[in-house]
Amino acid sequence: MPAYATNMRMKFPIVALAFEMVTIILFAVFVVYDDGKREEHGGHGGHGGHVAPSNETNLELVRMDLYPMFQDVHVMIFIGFGFLMTFLKRYGFSSVGINLLLAAFGLQWGLLMQGIWGMDGGKIKINIFKIINADFSTATVLISFGAVLGKTSPVQLLIMTLMEITIFSLNEHLVAEILHANDVGASMIIHAFGAYFGLAVARVLYRPGLRNGHDNDGSVYHSDLFAMIGTVFLWMFWPSFNSAIAEPGMDQFTAVINTYLSLAACVLSAYALSSLVEHKGKLDMVHIQNATLAGGVAVGTCADMSIGPFGAMLIGTVAGIISTLGFKYLSPVLASNLGIQDTCGVHNLHGMPGVLGGLAGIVAVALGKKKGGKAAMQAAALASSLGFALVGGAVTGLIMKLPFWGQPPDQNCYDDSLYWEVPEEEEEHEESLAHTDHSKNKAEP
């Protein structure tokens, strides 16, 4: 069918290399190592209104003290998000492989887009704090990727990465530097933003042909175990995600403790609800893989506020409940009534818990849990994040819908073999369970 020119042989290499070349040129012109000296006193493009520690006294801190936390975040981005999406039975190559591609491009683009707002002497000075933020910027794309997983081509997704990180950086700057709102763990500016951006794209790319599901839109036993690798690494390192760019000292410490406790409580409520709503009280892997993480999303905005250990646990408990209920009852309605086909259920993991986190932040600031915070600014930040996400996602979706990006036809959705060389054995297994396999010789064909 001519409308579906899914052969990537020219399109994909040209787009990927062009993006990289432009990026390298921009780096050559604008990006230098941070030597710790400052010409102007400006923000650092950090999200959540935090700036890097002042330079003279804390030079070493700028340099390497954040490095272990950077690596935790790095693991969340590349292993966490990548493997979380491998639950689909025949889409694991794309899940972990395209995740790597998008994040690798996204972090370079994020360094530029976030760096624009904190240039010093006309230069973007790169340091550990900045590469943490660049990793964060890619998280928005990976969340949106979850909403359209299995239904988009690599070229479409590279375009989405470019657009989304650009728009994200705008909103981030507005929230942090203009509104001076608090969002240390980014419930609003990453999770809610990424989810609603992705849902808007999914809405524009709505496929009536998948209304009744698709044979490949499901898991097999071992694909669910691969996905648990992603879940558990996200779960473990989330305290680093929510505290990495917090003010060093008590704030950062508080963010760690709150996130640790919120996630622990969330596990109990997610398991309980999963059993409660499922046939014969059985646990559902979809809930376990996703809803157990909702506590990390929802406590994000308040993470560095003195909400008390039990406050964090309450937020986590509620997040686990609404996330599980969302998977069970809301996602089917969104798909059938609103035309929003959300492959990974990002609305339940990032969307609703992100909004919950934003709302909790408004309440916490109103109750004086954050020195200098203003509830109105928190509300404005939430509104801004949702607005940028929905409008930005819709526009991006329209661009992605242009007919020459190689979008897969309905019958080839959720199938790696359209864009990847897949071992033959697997296909045989599928078709006839023939017993020999002649997978191609890997290194020496």
Place this chain on the structure above:
Amino acid sequence: MPAYATNMRMKFPIVALAFEMVTIILFAVFVVYDDGKREEHGGHGGHGGHVAPSNETNLELVRMDLYPMFQDVHVMIFIGFGFLMTFLKRYGFSSVGINLLLAAFGLQWGLLMQGIWGMDGGKIKINIFKIINADFSTATVLISFGAVLGKTSPVQLLIMTLMEITIFSLNEHLVAEILHANDVGASMIIHAFGAYFGLAVARVLYRPGLRNGHDNDGSVYHSDLFAMIGTVFLWMFWPSFNSAIAEPGMDQFTAVINTYLSLAACVLSAYALSSLVEHKGKLDMVHIQNATLAGGVAVGTCADMSIGPFGAMLIGTVAGIISTLGFKYLSPVLASNLGIQDTCGVHNLHGMPGVLGGLAGIVAVALGKKKGGKAAMQAAALASSLGFALVGGAVTGLIMKLPFWGQPPDQNCYDDSLYWEVPEEEEEHEESLAHTDHSKNKAEP
């Protein structure tokens, strides 16, 4: 059969939510962030007789310096233990999933139980040191979980978690604060305790119907590879486990080096013995997955003592040998003669190596390798740990044996599908190798 009401729909959600609610209430009353100020001078609930560094000078240390080691321990608890148990062909969801559930509840309960002994102004002050210890407390449960893996319901296991951590905290307090014994890497108070507690539970829950084995009590090729993820992460981060709560400086450094070397030597002896005892000299995955870790267990008590690099290597070598021999020759005897069905062979990985560690500690202290240590107190600590484990495990086993906790019937043991929604494909594959799979639609049913 009415005796096996394995439907979890009411029982499990009620127990899980009730446990969480009680925990949150106790946190609201008793737990606050550690602000570094102290009203009283007391112990910190740490195991091994170590207290946190004094507060004035080392405030930052209390706060975040231990954070990278905390994350290593966290990975051991959630990825290490979780994936180590995925070796069973159809029990991977439970292994990694119930591991997450028990550890998430256990760390909250552990913070309370351990915190009781070091309250300050009527409050439990939570910090990084304390959350490392809370993670440790869950390790005992996860070890015991290995002994009863595949033969217990989630409700039974939640009850075991509550009981075991409570009893563990008592023994830990006795060993560290009353006996002033050394056990920095917790050979006695975690490994031996967790193993013998679990074996006592397994004895009480003895199933004559499984005397001749069970079809599902074995691995498949890829389940053994998933288990190796657990093995390798445990192996790599064990130096952090044994040194995380050591005295900063030379002691902590020594604990890292000793554990690193003991584990390296243990690998060689475990591989050698596995080949020696097996048919045609082939390696056995059970030994490789488990006995390679025995060196980390056995060097635990002595880890921060100046036993010399070669001393650590000797301990590791011996541990690898006795662990492998235990899997080959002792486990079958325990099962057939003593009615102790030890699914993961925790007696060989944690039990005997833990006792070996305790004995090595007695010898090392007697030889003056630890300033201020007393051999008699070391012996008392070992006896106490074994005593609390056996009695506590037996009592807990009796409670778990009550007929309304949804324990699985013999024929459904080692099978996820009793408590989990399992992708249909897998079941078909099992029954008829039918070639199509209609796994349920995940997010949009």
Place this chain on the structure above:
Amino acid sequence: MPAYATNMRMKFPIVALAFEMVTIILFAVFVVYDDGKREEHGGHGGHGGHVAPSNETNLELVRMDLYPMFQDVHVMIFIGFGFLMTFLKRYGFSSVGINLLLAAFGLQWGLLMQGIWGMDGGKIKINIFKIINADFSTATVLISFGAVLGKTSPVQLLIMTLMEITIFSLNEHLVAEILHANDVGASMIIHAFGAYFGLAVARVLYRPGLRNGHDNDGSVYHSDLFAMIGTVFLWMFWPSFNSAIAEPGMDQFTAVINTYLSLAACVLSAYALSSLVEHKGKLDMVHIQNATLAGGVAVGTCADMSIGPFGAMLIGTVAGIISTLGFKYLSPVLASNLGIQDTCGVHNLHGMPGVLGGLAGIVAVALGKKKGGKAAMQAAALASSLGFALVGGAVTGLIMKLPFWGQPPDQNCYDDSLYWEVPEEEEEHEESLAHTDHSKNKAEP
């Protein structure tokens, strides 16, 4: 066939235990904990010409500050290399299991061989810096292992480990202490050395019978996903590999940033080229698993030089291109024309990118990007590394070719079941797809 006495029952345990016993004795005589005091002022056996920071002022640094980076490197060695090689459909046990064995022995042997050159008062003083270097020494073996994967016995590989680390340590000492060349990320002394050493061994062990490939020399769907665990962990932690032993401060920071950026750019070019050269523009998992890492190899020598962020990205881009092209066009030629059967394609991941890194280092030093560096010494270091590798590999290959080490016959290559107990189900599945499996009872046979 009597020539292939592949039964390991005596050979393997004897060799493994003998190696370990000799090692422990040498440790008892020569190795002590580093107490921070120095009798002589000597080098620390570090590669790349770096010595550990001076002792008085930076005692704590020597002790524990490098520990998080050590753990990152540790993960690369044991998870990264181990799982990267699990791509073969029936060789996963050996890939991750023998990787563990070789690295566990290698790090002990490396501590001795590297320590010889920096003895203090007749003792090798072990510290975190030294165990990072010991981990590095094992990387050379694991790279060479990739070239001969599936075609060698565990005994042959233990002998290779002993030989290769001994020769590596010689070359490392020459490059770092005699030539005073720079190679902080070890493009030359680890990657090029390990690759050409392995290729020389593979050449000596050439198997005409595998000229037309082998049924088992290929992947299945899930084995490719296991391999991606290795790829992604290597990719994420490579900045630690290239910076762990750099001079603390700006040099170390620069090494992190350069590596991070080189790898990100490399992903784009590897993906683009994979699509460009493959049938219908599809991505090839072999390229994605390997060529995405070439940027980390190639930027190694220059990592701590002020080549500029865009300079690092250019190196990464070029590395991704030549690595992918190597897999596609060069590996088949090497196999058919030169008799070099390179199972994992280490020539493309470590060989060519390592040489590229060495050349980039010569240029960068010539351009004054490293204070005090001399281009001629860089060139000599590259030549030395290649010379030691080729000669050392050939000699080692000849020793490995002796007929009593249990080398597998052609038809049993790439097959775990020769040296491992493999679950029966797997074999049945292979032969007849019979539907029941009677895997042996694991802990209680």
